[in-house]
Amino acid sequence: MHRHRLRRTAWAWAAAVAAVAGLAWAAFFSPLFGLDPARVEISGQGSTVDVAQVEQLVRAEAGVPLTRLDTVALREQLLGVDGVKDVALARGWPDGLVVRLTAREPVAAVPDGERFALVDDEGVRVGTLDAAPEGMPVVDVPLGEDAAPALRSALHVLAGLPDDLRAEVRKVAADTQDDVRVALRSGLEVRWGDDSRMPLKVRVVQSLRGAAPDARVLDVSSPELPVTR
16 A cells, blocks of 8 residues: 555656646747747837838747747847837737837937938937928037037927927027027027026026017026026
């Protein structure tokens, strides 16, 4: 009887080990959970991301079980695609993948020789055109590392404007990061100084436009002591 119980216990353990091994094989090596490119969902590509490049990188992982899919490495590859600002990956069991992209969208055109570089809100170049797109503000700041602080400051000022005021912007210029100037389509020039305290500066500009409608220059670089000309 004792030997019988030992045999039953041994068989039970062997069956359990075999079951675990089978499950491990199914999870990590079976094609059952292999990534199917047809089951990949891509969203958020915007107007700047080449979806074909994204699909090519994902297809390279076809057949890899989701349990072994290196999403960290794949995300790093996808971040290298032009126009991609951020990536979030989620496994779609049993064989799919959800790719959520955050695209870099152009917010301004920067003169580059006889052409215009399109840059996003972080100053990253996302395209080049022969002419600035209609309605897109031109940021007159040289491209390059030396002028990068001035470009970032100008873009931060642009991003800090309310929608109605941003729609009036014709041109933004900055010699330094502390000397941002915005020309409106009406001919009014607003001198913001640096990109700090934008909510306060915007309120001052809105007040001055009502109080001094004939002014051609509003200087709010020191918002507590604004100047009109």
